[in-house]
Amino acid sequence: MTTQTTPVLEARDVTMRFGGLTAVRSVDFTVNSGEIVGLIGPNGAGKTTFFNCLTGLYVPTEGKVSYKGTVLPPKPHLVTQAGIARTFQNIRLFANMTVLENVLVGRHTRTKEGLWSALLRGPGFKKAEKASEDRSMELLDFIGLAHKRDHLARNLPYGEQRKLEIARALASEPGLLLLDEPTAGMNPQETRATEELVFAIRDQGIAILLIEHDMRFVFNLSDRVAVLVQGEKLVEGTPQVVQADERVVAAYLGTPFEGAPGADEVAEVEAAEADADTATPTATADSTTSTRGESQ
Amino acid sequence: MTEILTKTDPATRGLVPLPHAAARVLLLAGGAATAASAFLAWTWTSAFPGDLTINGYPGGLQWLTFTAGILTVLFALARYGTPGLGWLSPTGNNAPVVLSALGALGTTWFTVIAIATDLGGLTNLEPGAYVAAVASLLPLLAALALPQQGAGEQTAKETLGHYIAKAERIPAPRATAPWIQRLVITAVTIIGLATFTYGIDTEYGELFIGYLFVVVFTLWALHTAGLVDRFSALVAGNRSFTLAMGFAAAIAFPFTQTDDHYANIGVNILIFGTVALGLNIVVGLAGLLDLGYVAFLGVGAYTAALVSGSEFSTFSGVQFPFWAAALSGAAASLIFGVLIGAPTLRLRGDYLAIVTLGFGEIFRIAVNNLDGDSGPDLTNGPNGIPAIPDLSFFGYNFGESHDIAGFTLGRFANYYLLMVLIMAIVVLVYTRAADSRIGRSWIAIREDETAATAMGINGFRVKLVAFALGASLAGLAGTVSAHVTYSVVPNPYQFAGSTPPNSAFLLAAVVLGGMGTVAGPLLGAALLYLLPEKLVFLQDKSLLAFGIALVLLMRFRPEGIIANRRRQLEFHETGQLDVPDTTTLTDQPAVTKTGA
Ligand SMILES: Nc1ncnc2c1ncn2[C@@H]1O[C@H](COP(=O)(O)OP(=O)(O)OP(=O)(O)O)[C@@H](O)[C@H]1O
Ligand SMILES: [Mg+2]
Numbered sequence: 001m002t003t004q005t006t007p008v009l010e011a012r013d014v015t016m017r018f019g020g021l022t023a024v025r026s027v028d029f030t031v032n033s034g035e036i037v038g039l040i041g042p043n044g045a046g047k048t049t050f051f052n053c054l055t056g057l058y059v060p061t062e063g064k065v066s067y068k069g070t071v072l073p074p075k076p077h078l079v080t081q082a083g084i085a086r087t088f089q090n091i092r093l094f095a096n097m098t099v100l101e102n103v104l105v106g107r108h109t110r111t112k113e114g115l116w117s118a119l120l121r122g123p124g125f126k127k128a129e130k131a132s133e134d135r136s137m138e139l140l141d142f143i144g145l146a147h148k149r150d151h152l153a154r155n156l157p158y159g160e161q162r163k164l165e166i167a168r169a170l171a172s173e174p175g176l177l178l179l180d181e182p183t184a185g186m187n188p189q190e191t192r193a194t195e196e197l198v199f200a201i202r203d204q205g206i207a208i209l210l211i212e213h214d215m216r217f218v219f220n221l222s223d224r225v226a227v228l229v230q231g232e233k234l235v236e237g238t239p240q241v242v243q244a245d246e247r248v249v250a251a252y253l254g255t256p257f258e259g260a261p262g263a264d265e266v267a268e269v270e271a272a273e274a275d276a277d278t279a280t281p282t283a284t285a286d287s288t289t290s291t292r293g294e295s296q
Numbered sequence: 297m298t299e300i301l302t303k304t305d306p307a308t309r310g311l312v313p314l315p316h317a318a319a320r321v322l323l324l325a326g327g328a329a330t331a332a333s334a335f336l337a338w339t340w341t342s343a344f345p346g347d348l349t350i351n352g353y354p355g356g357l358q359w360l361t362f363t364a365g366i367l368t369v370l371f372a373l374a375r376y377g378t379p380g381l382g383w384l385s386p387t388g389n390n391a392p393v394v395l396s397a398l399g400a401l402g403t404t405w406f407t408v409i410a411i412a413t414d415l416g417g418l419t420n421l422e423p424g425a426y427v428a429a430v431a432s433l434l435p436l437l438a439a440l441a442l443p444q445q446g447a448g449e450q451t452a453k454e455t456l457g458h459y460i461a462k463a464e465r466i467p468a469p470r471a472t473a474p475w476i477q478r479l480v481i482t483a484v485t486i487i488g489l490a491t492f493t494y495g496i497d498t499e500y501g502e503l504f505i506g507y508l509f510v511v512v513f514t515l516w517a518l519h520t521a522g523l524v525d526r527f528s529a530l531v532a533g534n535r536s537f538t539l540a541m542g543f544a545a546a547i548a549f550p551f552t553q554t555d556d557h558y559a560n561i562g563v564n565i566l567i568f569g570t571v572a573l574g575l576n577i578v579v580g581l582a583g584l585l586d587l588g589y590v591a592f593l594g595v596g597a598y599t600a601a602l603v604s605g606s607e608f609s610t611f612s613g614v615q616f617p618f619w620a621a622a623l624s625g626a627a628a629s630l631i632f633g634v635l636i637g638a639p640t641l642r643l644r645g646d647y648l649a650i651v652t653l654g655f656g657e658i659f660r661i662a663v664n665n666l667d668g669d670s671g672p673d674l675t676n677g678p679n680g681i682p683a684i685p686d687l688s689f690f691g692y693n694f695g696e697s698h699d700i701a702g703f704t705l706g707r708f709a710n711y712y713l714l715m716v717l718i719m720a721i722v723v724l725v726y727t728r729a730a731d732s733r734i735g736r737s738w739i740a741i742r743e744d745e746t747a748a749t750a751m752g753i754n755g756f757r758v759k760l761v762a763f764a765l766g767a768s769l770a771g772l773a774g775t776v777s778a779h780v781t782y783s784v785v786p787n788p789y790q791f792a793g794s795t796p797p798n799s800a801f802l803l804a805a806v807v808l809g810g811m812g813t814v815a816g817p818l819l820g821a822a823l824l825y826l827l828p829e830k831l832v833f834l835q836d837k838s839l840l841a842f843g844i845a846l847v848l849l850m851r852f853r854p855e856g857i858i859a860n861r862r863r864q865l866e867f868h869e870t871g872q873l874d875v876p877d878t879t880t881l882t883d884q885p886a887v888t889k890t891g892a
Contacts, residue, residue: 055750080752092747094740104733105740109752111733115761118732119725129732172752 005032006068008176008207009084014053014063016046016231023049025231026063031176036198036208038222038239040215042252046231047211048089051178055079055086068175081109085174087165089181089211095154099145099164102153103136106171139167143197159190166197170206177201179210183217191217219243227251310441311455319441323372323393326434330400331365333431334358336424339411344420345500348411351424357407360506361428364400367514368435371396371521375442384521387463390442391520394459397435399513403506404432410502466522469529477530481538484527489545489552495826496558504830539723546716556697556706560780561829563708566715567777568797569821570722572805573814574769579803580811581730582762583742584641585649587791588656590799592767594789595632596625596774598663601681601784602674608681610674618687622718622775629771630764632659637763641756644745656791656799663786680785687714687779694779711780718776722769723814729765730812738762739812794838796825804842808849810856819857 009031016024023046031037041047052058054065059074066072067082085106094102111132117125140146143163148156153164162182169177182198183191191214198221202208212218218225219239226236229251235242242248310319334354342349346356354362371392374384385392408425412418444458472480491511498504518524531538546566550559575589603624605615616624640651667677675681686695686707694710705713729735737758740748749755778784792800801824809820828838849856 057746057750076746076749077752077754080750086750088747088750092744092750094743094747096743097736097739101736101739105736105748105753106751108733108737113733115729115732115734115765118734119728121728125732132733168751 005034007031008033008035009054009065009067009209011050011054011065012063014050014060014065016049016053016058017061023231024053024060024228027228027231027233029226029233031207031209033175033207034202034205035223036202036210036221038218038225039209039211039228040213040218040225040242041228041234045228047228048180049231050228051086051180051211054178055084077109080172080174083173083175084178085169085172085176086178087162087169087180087182089184091158091161091165093153093161093165093168096152098150098152099140099156100133100136100149102164102168103139103171104132106168107132107136109172136167136171139170142170142200143167159186162186162194163197166201170201174206176207176209179208181211181213183212183214195221310443311452311459312437312441314438314441316441316443319438320372320376323397323435323438323442324369326431326436326438327365327368327372327397327400329365329431330368330404330428330435331362333404333424333428334362334365336427337422338408338425338428339415339420339422341415341420344411344414344502346503348407349422356500356503357403357410357506360503360510361400361404361407361432364396364403364510364513365432365435367510367517368393368396368400371517372435372439384523386466386469386522386526389461389463389520390439390444391460391462392517393442394436394439395513395517395520397432397439399510399517401432401436402513403509404428406506406509407502410505414502460516460520462520463522466525469526474534477534478537480527480530481534481541485538485541485545489548492822493549493552496561497553498830501831501833504826543716543720546719547713550705550709550712551703553709554704556708559706559708559712561825563712563715563780564796565822565825566712566719567773567780568802568805568825569818570715570719570773571770571797572802572809572817572821573719573722573726574766574773575802576806576811576813576817577726577729577738577769578762578766579806580813580817581735581742582738582759584759584762585645585652585803586763586766587649587653587799587803588636588659589652589766589770589802590789590791590797591656591659592629592633592770593774593777593797594659594663594784594786595629595767596771597778597784598675598681598774599625599628599771600775600778601684604681604684604778606681606684608676608679608683610676615685618689618775622772625775626768626772629774630768632771633764633767634760637760637767641759641763653791653799656789660786660789663789675786678786680783682783684778684782684784687711708780711776715773715776715780718772719818722772725765725769726814734758734761792839794836795828796821804846808846808856810858813856813858816856816858 007030009029011027011029014024014027014029015022025046027050029050039047039050049058053060053063053074056072056074056076056079064071067079067084070082072079072082072084094105097105111128113125113128117128137146137149140149143166145156145160145164145167148160153161156164162185166177166179166182179198183194186194195217198208198210210218210221219242222239224237225239225242227234227242227245227248234251235245235248237245310316312319314322335352335358337351338348338358340349346358348355348358370381370384374381375388375390375393377388408421408429411420411425440459444455450458495504495507495511498507515524549562553559553562571589571593574592575586578584578586578589600621602609602611603614603616603621606612636652636655640648640655643651662671663675664677665671666674667679669677686693688694692698692710694714695707697704697706698710699705730738737748737753740751740753741755741758745755788795788798790798792798796802796805802821805820805824806817807820808816808823809818810816824842827842828834831838831841834841
């Protein structure tokens with residue numbers, strides 16, 4: 001990759017502690033414009049927590065996050081205002097709103113009509129509503145849900161709910177899109193369609209950071225992949241580099257990974273690999289087992 | 297739903313073993329006999345209200361039996377596919393017949409039992425009463441003998457469930473010309489106004505209960521027939537016309553009344569309903585459980601009283617014109633709303649409810665103490681501010697009766713019309729706010745606060761706007777209520793009491809009527825005002841009765857009497873009815889949501 005691009009997102013030394021538990025430990029992270037970056041790691045590694053630190057849902061214990069050079073305040077609505085949009089691991093649509101209304105809510109930061117203009121309904125209000133609706137319909141067209149604009153979000157099938165979440169996030173005209181397990185629970189066709197969708201979004205000039213357990217999906221899509229294990233960034237590099245790294249495999253299989261792998265540790269890893277001989281080198285088996293109730 | 301697919305031979309038995317032909321004849325004959333029995337004497341003395349003693353001339357409750365009998369016959373004829381009545385039963389299901397028969401049975405048996413208990417014994421019943429009791433049983437038995445899918449294969453309870461189940465798929469109505477649609481809406485409005493007026497004008501509790509039997513079962517029957525859905529679709533297509541008709545009906549109400557007492561009930565319902573609609577912004581749209589909302593009505597009322605020119609007001613020399621008083625009332629409530637909201641709205645769910653409950657009580661207690669003894673003299677403490685003068689617009693004194701086009705408008709009728717205007721403003725504010733960027737962000741906050749903030753919504757600010765808007769609308773209504781009641785005292789502005797408005801009743805009106813709708817809280821308010829007003833005999837047990845009623849409603853229809861527009865919208869836009877019934881079940885837990 002000839003990357004001489006500007007950084008969109010820069011996280012410096014981000015740490016998140018919950019009481020005694022350090023969920024994210026001094027993570028440095030950069031996403032450059034036009035990039036698709038994958039974030040992988042075993043369950044409970046702290047990926048979602050890291051996302052929450054980036055988007056202001058959690059106030060990081062230490063460290064700071066900046067977007068295009070300005071430091072972000074840890075307030076979710078200001079982060080979105082600045083230009084970072086996200087989806088959630090456990091779909092968080094507005095279930096009793098229609099598909100169109102969900103996307104319209106996503107337009108919140110890019111419109112400014114307040115209560116008074118809503119009550120007075122001047123020409124400016126009507127124009128703004130119309131523009132919002134048009135833009136939202138474009139997005140629904142883009143993800144292929146335009147024909148369901150008046151369905152309640154709760155009545156959509158799972159895969160379409162995930163897509164709708166992406167459309168809702170795109171409605172805020174972000175410069176960076178964070179996707180938390182966008183293919184969780186999808187069948188292979190839907191996953192492939194999502195792949196196309198992510199590329200199409202990148203082609204619009206939006207940088208993408210995505211968490212995934214489906215390794216094939218991540219390595220296909222990403223320009224760069226970072227591995228988070230027990231809150232620490234273990235490896236970062238191109239898909240080839242990460243795939244080849246034995247520590248990653250070890251981490252996924254639950255073997256201790258302290259320091260550089262010594263000879264006996266390598267042996268251990270190999271033994272483990274031999275044990276789990278059904279497992280593919282990449283741990284795709286994980287892809288559907290990761291939806292946990294209480295995480296964001 | 298699945299059993300329909302698995303069943304090869306649709307069971308054509310009825311629950312009651314009776315040949316079909318006989319059942320059909322018995323149904324019609326029973327309905328007609330029920331209606332006819334109203335013309336007999338049911339008791340010997342006119343001590344029972346309504347005078348049910350005369351053969352050939354029904355009185356009071358007997359008219360209800362008559363109506364219910366006729367309705368049963370109509371639904372039965374429609375069920376048989378009688379030409380011209382097909383619209384009454386689009387799917388030809390049994391439920392409307394069964395339910396209207398139940399209504400007839402209910403009101404008739406209630407009357408007979410009420411005669412026996414009021415007058416002390418069965419000896420007070422004339423033979424006519426027995427005839428009516430038996431006649432009203434017949435249509436129900438016959439209706440349950442009609443062939444019904446699944447009857448006989450399942451337990452009696454399940455079968456009964458099928459008998460009163462709503463039609464599964466209602467065929468789309470034939471396309472009708474706009475003028476016909478408007479005609480239908482007009483007709484329904486007129487019938488609605490007549491029904492409502494009858495309910496308000498019922499002179500004794502027994503008549504009101506009988507009325508409730510007939511109205512509830514008839515509405516239920518119409519619902520199961522699919523006519524309510526069809527009408528909602530019609531309304532959705534003619535929104536502004538329906539709104540105009542609704543207001544025309546509201547304005548027409550005092551002209552149908554000869555006794556100003558009923559206009560008084562009307563104006564109180566309007567005040568209560570308007571405040572409930574304001575609360576609906578806070579609870580129904582933004583999902584904030586406010587248990588001290590009545591305080592804002594109080595702030596408005598006290599502000600209006602203080603500047604009304606009453607000689608007992610602390611500012612007795614000051615007399616604002618009404619528009620200025622109304623604005624000050626709304627503004628004072630708004631300031632209060634912001635003051636209370638700013639520190640509390642950072643809390644979520646139950647915590648917010650508890651704190652607002654506390655603030656509501658603080659208002660009442662503070663007003664009780666601002667009497668010059670325990671605090672500065674502002675509100676005269678428990679004595680309140682009496683002798684609030686009547687309003688006067690351009691020489692039109694609200695305190696006097698006026699003759700307009702042959703109709704006499706009394707004092708309360710005047711205020712009623714003013715309140716219709718205020719309600720129109722509140723309805724306009726509600727609908728416009730709800731359908732806008734800010735309204736969507738309220739609903740988003742209600743649905744999922746975390747996701748909403750992640751979409752860029754400043755949760756605190758948006759909630760504060762909802763809180764303040766709701767407060768100022770209540771304050772606006774309060775300014776009128778101060779004049780209607782001549783005086784303001786602290787006591788009505790409490791959390792719970794046996795008469796509306798109080799915070800608990802306001803919340804109940806919203807939840808019962810249907811959160812997030814315009815008509816719901818108004819209907820809920822009307823019901824909750826009329827019940828204690830009419831059922832005087834319940835007295836201190838009325839709160840218990842409401843508790844039971846609310847629990848039952850939440851069990852069987854958690855979305856409230858009027859379902860959220862979202863469901864209707866879906867029905868209307870996609871023309872499909874296969875939305876599972878449970879869709880609306882979770883519309884309401886916004887109130888109980890304890891944070892995300
Ligand atoms: N609000 C919280 N309070 C306390 N502990 C938390 C909180 N949120 C997350 N954790 C803990 O932090 C750790 C990391 O969780 P996180 O959800 O970030 O993992 P993840 O990498 O997203 O896992 P998965 O792949 O299963 O989604 C877990 O041990 C989790 O229990
Ligand atoms: Mg996660």
